[in-house]
Amino acid sequence: MRWNLAYRTLFHDRGKLIAGLVGVIFSVVLVNIQGGLFFGLVNKASMLVDRSNADIWIGHRGMHNVDFAHPIPERYRYTVAGVEGVAEVQPLKLQFVNMALPGGKYQQVLLVGVAESTNLGRAYSIVDGPQDAINRNDAIVLDRCDDDKLDSPQVGELREVNGRRVRVAGKSNGILNFLVTPYVFANYDDAIEIGGSNPLETSYLLVRLAPNADCQRVCRDIRTLLPELDVMTSDQYASLSINHWITRTGLGLSFGAATLLGLLVGLVMVGQTLYAMVLDRVGEYATLRAIGLDERELLSILAFQSALVASIGIAIGMGITIILKTLLSSPKATIEIPLMLYVGCGVLIFAICLFAAGLPYLRVRRIDPHTALQS
Amino acid sequence: MTTTNTGTTAYTTTDVPVGVQHGHGLASGQKTSAMTNHALEAKAIAKSYVIGGQSRPVLDGIDFHVDPGECVFLAGPSGSGKTTLLSILGLLLTSDSGQLLLKGRRVDGLTEVERTLVRRERIGFVFQRFQLINGLTAEDNVSIPLTMDGMPLREARDRAGALLCRMGLEDHRKALPTSMSPGQCQRVALARAVINEPELILADEPTAALDGKSGQAVMELLHQLTKEFASSTVVVTHDPRIYQYADRICEMENGKFK
Structure with missing residues (x-):
């Protein structure tokens, strides 16, 4: 009966029910979209690593962010290639250079030199132009999302990078840097030449493991051979790159604060709605107390109503979130909502709604059954 | 019907709190004595309210009893203490002093949980303004006392529906209180009070919000049902038109x- 009483009284006052639901829905959508934008943004910090097709990244001692590389001897690739379990090693060159724009302005870009004969380090997929674009002489590959920054270069157009003429041979879609600096891909030799850097040095060595090779063991073996370098699995380096931006920019704090705000708004709205419903029904609660419902049973009614508001609100909120994600997510503003976020958000908001039932409960506790005779 | 002062009886009661069968212990300091035949008995009940920093006595050593199946009216001017006495008899308020016995068992001094249990199991209430739950149908409102005792909702609805039919509300079983007339609402409230056949029914001005005809109809039903269930009834009223339903009228003043 308590459940019948709880849901019937809840649905009887539809105005307040809708107000409570709006609070929960708002919280769910805000937390998920905020979280999704956050994950979408920070994942850009590791995009080069995530899409590198490499199992192990080797770089300078203390490497902390994929975009900020320091030179290491390129000859170490042969040392690494001799480690048991290593199937392939390729160098990857990263260098900040300037691209001249048609209007006479310059745009700093991050030149990425990838080996010709492999897909190691080739983080992009060509969507415009030939698939082997990067293998052509003096060719570069740009991303569509950087068109605005680079004055809309077309495939086949000539550009000048670091004072050297190159041709835009192809375009990818969605390879964006966490910084505002666009990635420009070139083949490894061209990148060395364009950047004017020492050919004996490279930025990273990327390793592909042989089938069934133990990644941790291979990392240990490489560290033993090259103690002056850092050796990490791709997942480790991706996390490190993401954490670099989260911790050094305060990004995590600001997104976290906004998300917390969303939760607080939800908490206040649900608590306030339930409280208002209780205030409207003080007479009814007094009557229930008078005819024999005890405090614990009244609390269970409030908790059930909160749980019901939470469940309905979370379900609707998730639906709206999925629709918004589908409509609004783009390479520039990626909304990546992992399953963990959906589940965590649902559980958290459900718990908050139950907690919100405490506010009206404080009022219900003070209801004197005697007032049933006085109203 | 007689109009009497309640007088004092020679009390030889068994002073054991009720409600203990559900695991609630005796209130400390309560003693046992011999049984009486009264359904409800109040001895030297006193109650004061603090108003404006001053203690103002509302009940001044009231002695009162109701016998099984008896219908007693409490009459008197406003502020005479009728509703306060009814609240104390219904365990909604605690008295400052005195004893309260339900079927010979002490019920004053029980804990809040124990008092709630006694109200649930042994007392039915009829309120002046019906006090129905607006979100529930008439049938569900009447079902509340049964389901609180653990009866499945479907079975409780069947019994509530049958009682509502007896009370002439067969077409309003699924109606919400807001769609019913005051007379119909009070009949639903009455059904809720008697559905689990309580030993004691307490009614606070049950006809005050009704027109004469509806008031008479409600009192007629109350009279029938309490006789049928052998419930004792205490009615607080100002309405002389319903005095005919009283076995005894106790007038209060100050x-x-x-």
Whole structure:
């Protein structure tokens, strides 16, 4: 009966029910979209690593962010290639250079030199132009999302990078840097030449493991051979790159604060709605107390109503979130909502709604059954 | 019907709190004595309210009893203490002093949980303004006392529906209180009070919000049902038109019986 009483009284006052639901829905959508934008943004910090097709990244001692590389001897690739379990090693060159724009302005870009004969380090997929674009002489590959920054270069157009003429041979879609600096891909030799850097040095060595090779063991073996370098699995380096931006920019704090705000708004709205419903029904609660419902049973009614508001609100909120994600997510503003976020958000908001039932409960506790005779 | 002062009886009661069968212990300091035949008995009940920093006595050593199946009216001017006495008899309020016995068992001094249990199991209430739950249908409102005792909702609805039919509300079983007339609402409230056949029914001005005809109809039903269930009834009223339903009328003035 308590459940019948709880849901019937809840649905009887539809105005307040809708107000409570709006609070929960708002919280769910805000937390998920905020979280999704956050994950979408920070994942850009590791995009080069995530899409590198490499199992192990080797770089300078203390490497902390994929975009900020320091030179290491390129000859170490042969040392690494001799480690048991290593199937392939390729160098990857990263260098900040300037691209001249048609209007006479310059745009700093991050030149990425990838080996010709492999897909190691080739983080992009060509969507415009030939698939082997990067293998052509003096060719570069740009991303569509950087068109605005680079004055809309077309495939086949000539550009000048670091004072050297190159041709835009192809375009990818969605390879964006966490910084505002666009990635420009070139083949490894061209990148060395364009950047004017020492050919004996490279930025990273990327390793592909042989089938069934133990990644941790291979990392240990490489560290033993090259103690002056850092050796990490791709997942480790991706996390490190993401954490670099989260911790050094305060990004995590600001997104976290906004998300917390969303939760607080939800908490206040649900608590306030339930409280208002209780205030409207003080007479009814007094009557229930008078005819024999005890405090614990009244609390269970409030908790059930909160749980019901939470469940309905979370379900609707998730639906709206999925629709918004589908409509609004783009390479520039990626909304990546992992399953963990959906589940965590649902559980958290459900718990908050139950907690919100405490506010009206404080009022219900003070209801004197005697007032049933006085109203 | 007789109009009387309640008088004092020679009390030889068994002073054991009720409600203990559900695991609630005896209130400390309560003693046992011999049984009486009264359904409800109040001895030297006193109650004061603090108003404006001053203690103002509302009940001044009231002695009162109701016998099984008896219908007693409490009458008197506003502020005479009728509703306060009814609240104390219904365990909604605690008295400052005195004893309260339900079927010979002490019920004053029980804990809040124990008092709630006694109200649930042994007392039915009829309120002046019906106090129905607006979100529930008439049938569900009447079902509340049964389901609180653990009866499945479907079975409780069947019994509530049958009782509502007896009370002439067969077409309003699924109606919400807001769509019913005051007379119909009070009949639903009455059904809720008697559905689990309580030993004691307490009614606070049950006809005050009704027109004469509806008031008579409600009192007629109350009279029938309490006789059928052998419930004792205490009715607080100002309405002389319903005095005919009283077995005894106790008039109060300034916290005492006249």
